[in-house]
Amino acid sequence: MNMKKTIGIIGGMGPLATADLFRKIVTMTDAKCDQEHPRVLIDSNTNIPDRTAAILTGGENPLPQLAASARTLERAGADVLMMPCNTAHYFYDGVCAATKLPVLHMLRLTAEEIDRRKIKTVGLLATDGTIQTGIYERLFGEHGVAVVKPDAAGQKQIMALIYDGVKAGNAAFDTTPVRAVLDAMLALGVEAFVLGCTELPIAFADYALPYPVVDPTAVLARAAIEFAGCKVKDA
Numbered sequence: 001m002n003m004k005k006t007i008g009i010i011g012g013m014g015p016l017a018t019a020d021l022f023r024k025i026v027t028m029t030d031a032k033c034d035q036e037h038p039r040v041l042i043d044s045n046t047n048i049p050d051r052t053a054a055i056l057t058g059g060e061n062p063l064p065q066l067a068a069s070a071r072t073l074e075r076a077g078a079d080v081l082m083m084p085c086n087t088a089h090y091f092y093d094g095v096c097a098a099t100k101l102p103v104l105h106m107l108r109l110t111a112e113e114i115d116r117r118k119i120k121t122v123g124l125l126a127t128d129g130t131i132q133t134g135i136y137e138r139l140f141g142e143h144g145v146a147v148v149k150p151d152a153a154g155q156k157q158i159m160a161l162i163y164d165g166v167k168a169g170n171a172a173f174d175t176t177p178v179r180a181v182l183d184a185m186l187a188l189g190v191e192a193f194v195l196g197c198t199e200l201p202i203a204f205a206d207y208a209l210p211y212p213v214v215d216p217t218a219v220l221a222r223a224a225i226e227f228a229g230c231k232v233k234d235a
Contacts, residue, residue, distance in 0.1 A: 003229060004038055004039060004228050004229050004230065005038070005079035005080060005227060005228045005229055006038070006039045006040070006041060006077055006078050006079045006080075006228070007025065007038050007039065007040045007041065007078065007079075007080060007082070007224045007227070007228055008040075008041045008042075008043075008070075008073030008074070008076070008078025008079075008080065008081045008082070008101070009021060009022065009040065009041065009042045009043070009073075009081075009082055009083075009084065010043060010045065010066060010069040010070060010073065010081060010082070010083045010088075010095070011042050011043055011044040011045065011069075011084060012043070012044040012045040012046040012047070012048055012069075013048055013051065013083070013084065013085035013087075013088055013198070014046075014166075014167055014198075014199065015044055015046060016166060016167075016199065016202055017084050017085065017198030017199055017202065017217070018042060018044050018084055020084070020198065020201060020202055020217055021082075021084040021198070021217050021220060021221055022040060022042060024217055024218050024221035025038065025040060025221045025224055025225060027233075028218070028221050028222060028225060028232055028233055029225050029230050029231065029232065029233065030230075030231035030232060030233045030234075031230065031231070036230065036231070037230065038224070038225060038228035038229075038230045039228070041073050041076050041077065041078050043069045043072050043073055045065055045066075045068070045069045047065050048062045048065040048066060048069070048088075049061070049062045049065065050062070051085060051087035051088050051090065051091070051127075051129055052087055052127045052128050052129030052130075053129075054129075055087070055090055055129040055132060055133065056128055056129055056132060062088065062091060063091045063094045063095070066083070066088060066091055066094070066095050066098075067094065067095060067097075067098035067099075070095050070098045070099040070101070070103075071098060071099060073099075073101075074099050074100065074101050078101060079101065079227075079228075080101060080102050080103070080104060080224070080227050080228075081095070081099060081101050081102070081103045081104070082103065082104040082106065082220055082223075082224060083095070083103070083106065084106070084198045084217060084220065085198055086106065086107060086126055086127070086130045086136075086196045086197050086198060086216060087126075087127050087129040087130045087133075087197070089105065089106060089107050089135060090129065090130075090133050090135065092105060102227075104220060104223050104224065104227070106216050106217075106219065106220045107135055107136055107139055107196075107216065108139055109216070109219050109220060109223050110136075110139075110194065110196075110214060110216040110219050111136075111139035111140055111142065111143055111145070112143075113214060113219045114140065114143065114145055114192075114194070114214055115143040115145070117192075117214070119145065119191050119192050119214070120144070120145060120146060120191065121145070121146045121147075121148060121189045121190055121191050122140065122145055122146070122147055122148070122190065122191065122192055122193070122194045122214065123147075123148045123149075123150075123182070123185040123186075123190035123192070123193040123194065124136055124137070124147050124148070124149050124193075124194050124196055125150070125158050125193050125194060125195060125196055125197065125200055126158070126194075126196030126197050126200075127159065127162060127196075127197050128155065128159060130196055130197065131149060131155065136194065136196055146189075148185050148188050148189070148190050150181050150185065154181035154184070154185075157177045157178050157180075157181050158178065158181065160173075160177075160178075161173065161175065161178050161199075161200070161203050161207075162197050162199045162200065162203070165199075165203055165207070166199040166200075166202050166203050166206070167199060171206070173207065175207045175209060178209070179209065182209070182211055186211075191212065192212040192213055192214050193211055193212065193213045193214070194213075194214045194216070195213050195214065195215050195216060195217070196216065198216070198217050201213075201215045201217050201218070
């Protein structure tokens, strides 16, 4: 009897980030045939309003659409849910209240991964919304990890990388200012950058940014594979 559990992805935040998580689940699974991969259900719900706008400027609340996706995936047969969007975790408790299923917490899993890797100082790269919530800093603080953030001008460059680069599909985005921000943060003692927006792993790959990173999307993919009862490839 096949005892694999089914993964449900509340996606669309954005579509490329959703595809990146699915691709990592596939490529990180140690499987010799199709049947050894986990079953994955994806709701790429692009009707979910922008999470940063909701948190910072009174934009439309994304929770109703997040909850609707959770219920859709539950009805479709998912056993566990996850959200490949860091900022959406501001609404995590509301999503949990909308479903009977467990919901993996990407940010908490990332903090645990940093602890395992014995990293003591991280550079946090994220949306304005995630930065303002302070959620990563609280979780890192529980593990005794120091957090360095970009200054105000640097944060604008990170937001441009996310929105004007990846979300806009701009292959010609100029990363020179971003590299200057990252170099300045390394000079402050950063050991690795937390890619605290799910567009950022795509940006670092597509724009060939050669920096040490912790990728929450990969951390989430590993947890999903393990939850499903499948094997994870050795790192």
